[in-house]
Amino acid sequence: MPMFDYHCSRCDRNTEELFRAQDAILDMISCEHCGSDACKIMSPHADMNRMWAGQAGTGGGVNGYMDRGLGVRVHSAWEADKIAESRGLVREQDYKPHFVEDFSEKRREQVAAQDKQTETYNANVKKYDGDKIKAMTETFTAKDCLDDKVSSGY
Numbered sequence: 001m002p003m004f005d006y007h008c009s010r011c012d013r014n015t016e017e018l019f020r021a022q023d024a025i026l027d028m029i030s031c032e033h034c035g036s037d038a039c040k041i042m043s044p045h046a047d048m049n050r051m052w053a054g055q056a057g058t059g060g061g062v063n064g065y066m067d068r069g070l071g072v073r074v075h076s077a078w079e080a081d082k083i084a085e086s087r088g089l090v091r092e093q094d095y096k097p098h099f100v101e102d103f104s105e106k107r108r109e110q111v112a113a114q115d116k117q118t119e120t121y122n123a124n125v126k127k128y129d130g131d132k133i134k135a136m137t138e139t140f141t142a143k144d145c146l147d148d149k150v151s152s153g154y
């Protein structure tokens, strides 16, 4: 399943967007941070996933066949699946229905929550005259820290 990064020149942040194999890949989407236009960035990773998602995995003869998605010669769909699995790839038909919708929705919620926390943190840094430890303590609960929800960017 293809995932693309989009860059927003207004707020200088990236938005990830997941597409189904049959979807048209948009050159432009709206930035999930500020709502401005974000342009597609090509990445080899996204490209490989797109090819993989488009591969149906048909059977091969004695010499196998070239799996274009994986970029290797395989002898069976089973072998292709094993290789894909070892690379952390999942065939698109294996995703649950509404996977794309759920995934996108979840990501947007996560990003919104992160943005909000960053805002709170920055406000707290100001409030404590640049004391980042105090700001951290005020912004995040101990549980957040233990759950590894706090990004290492702070």
Ligand SMILES: [Zn+2]
Residues within 6 Å of the ligand: 008, 009, 010, 011, 012, 013, 031, 032, 033, 034, 035, 036
């Ligand atoms: Zn933006």
